[in-house]
Amino acid sequence: NAGVMQNPRHLVRRRGQEARLRCSPMKGHSHVYWYRQLPEEGLKFMVYLQKENIIDESGMPKERFSAEFPKEGPSILRIQQVVRGDSAAYFCASSLVGQNTEAFFGQGTRLTVV
């Protein structure tokens, strides 16, 4: 059983471009969470999705960021018009159920905005 797969592992974008980060949860997991780890800062929750639904996006910046988890295919975190401050490691986690169970993390996507 493959773990949580994120791609790409590294992504370089120029200011103003779009970044698309993909996350395939563990097999059978329908709950997906995105986190961001800024340089020298802690890991912060961004958004929680269940198939085709956004459950909680309280940690997501209001502008330029969006997330989806379609019925088929991976979850996508999309950042439009990237700025230097978006440079960070973005982690995806998945779980089998929505609470009181471990969430498994992917290796992360390291976004660098130049």
Added chain:
Amino acid sequence: SQELEQSPQSLIVQEGKNLTINCTSSKTLYGLYWYKQKYGEGLIFLMMLQKGGEEKSHEKITAKLDEKKQQSSLHITASQPSHAGIYLCGVGNAGNMLTFGGGTRLMVKP
């Protein structure tokens, strides 16, 4: 919102020594997760503690939850270089949306 403070922020120990990392919550702890992050990589799940007084062990790592003190501790016995990394404690908000502490960076000198 619930906040977690970890201490120490960083730790350097000699191989073979024991060590303890603490995680203190600003609110009552009903459950707590411990993860390990190797530098530049993702998080590895270590343990989940769900009730006060609970203690779990995995290999040489033991974690305890003291709900009265709103604290959890992670203890490593006879540390090895493979234990090096960043240890993160986390609490679930309305489920698995985790709030993490700032992390403890552990280095083990051979």
